[in-house]
Amino acid sequence: MNLDAFADFCAGHGVEVVEIDLTQPLVPQGPFDVIVHKLSDVIVEAEHDSQSQQLLANFQSYVSAHPSTVILDPLPAMTQLLDRFASYRIMSKLHNSLRDWRICSPPYLEINKPTNTSSFSLLTPVCKTRVAHGSLSHEMSLIFSAGSLADIHPPCLLQSFVNHGAVLHKVFVVGDRHFYVERPSLKNFPSGPCDRKTIFFNSHQVSKPESSSDLTALDEQMPCLPPPSSEAVAALVKELRVQLGMALFGVDVIINIHTHTLTVIDINIFPGYEGVPLFFSSLLSHIEYVLDKQTSAGPQATGSPESAQTTSGPSPATTGL
Known part of the structure; x- marks a missing residue:
């Protein structure tokens, strides 16, 4: 996000x-009423980097010592989305909780180590890295035969590919508001195993607004699919806010060309909100909402889904980023 532009916008309100600056003590930089953050890089790097471990420890120490500061979003809630094994388990339960809206997610397999190809059971799976953040998380592959499992590098996740007419719907959530935009996506492929070679692709490149690729070009004339039901998307967002305990996230959904079922294929931490014209005002509205809620109900209110957190700072009301 353009921090300077957001700061100017907020100053007017x-x-x-x-x-x-996470490399410096946080106490002299505050006090903060709200902190809005995307510490994904730091959390991932802390697995193997001592400097990142220290930055994360300093931040967590500040948060523990200042329970009245609202954090958007809470670190434990955000961290679960860094692991596709964890986030896809949440997605897999949507079929039951949102049955009336015909919402589901594709079958998937968690692969922790090189596996026996005889267990290959998903039709044309998409292989995704287990870690759901960083440039490598966008590197994926489409596998067409059991023999091609030699192309994957565990730990990873195999998710059944669903033909969806090369259209991806990106849902952007900001508190109790949400927006969705259309993006290009992978074209349809014949179902079932075949001798086609594994297709390697970068999901970020394929689904850019201006993307033009052979992978997104439909081979045949196909009637336009109906757009997602606004009521179904609203129900999905409401359920995920409860399940995730977050307020700033994105959801990738597609429409199954055969069943027209709304199908959830990924959840993203604090996405770029590209194409969302009201992002600044929506984020500020949510910040003001959680502060009002905290003032009226006390610090306990900050743990609710409605008070999902972000890095923010000083007064009049100070938001740290």
Whole structure:
């Protein structure tokens, strides 16, 4: 996000936005009413980098010592989305909780180590890295035969590919508001095993607004699929806010060309909100909402789905980023 532009926008509404320097002590930089953050990189790097471990420890120490500061989003809630094994288990339960809306997610397999190809049972799976953040998380492959499992590198996840007419719907959630935009996506492929070679692709490149690729070009004339039901998308967002305990996230959904079922294929941490014209005002509205809720109900209110958190700072109301 353009921090300077957001700071200027907030200043006009009585909210001061400051950029937090995690390499310096946080106490002198505050106090913060709200902290809006995307510490995904730091959390992932902390697995193997001592400097990132220290930055994360400093941040967590500040948060523990200042329970009245609202964090968007809570670290434990956000961390679960860094692991596709965890987030896809949440997605797999949507079929039951949202049965009335005909919402589902594709079958998938968790692959922790090189596997016996005889267990290959998903039709044309998409292989995704287990870690759901960073540039490598966008590197995926489409597998057409059991023999091609030699192309995958565990730990990873295999998700059944669903033909969806090369259209991806990206849902952007900001508190109790959500927006969705259409993006290009993978074209349809014949179902079932075949001798086609594994297709390697970068999902970020394929689904850019201006993307033009052979992988997104439909081979045949296909009637336009109906757009997602606004009521179904609203039900999906409401359920995920409860399940995730977050307010700033994205959901990738497609429409099955055969059943017209709304199909959830991924959940994203604090997405880019590209194409969302009201992002600044929506984010500020949510910040003001959680502060009002905290003032009226006390610090306990910050743990509810409605008070999903973000890095923010000082007064009048100070938001740290």
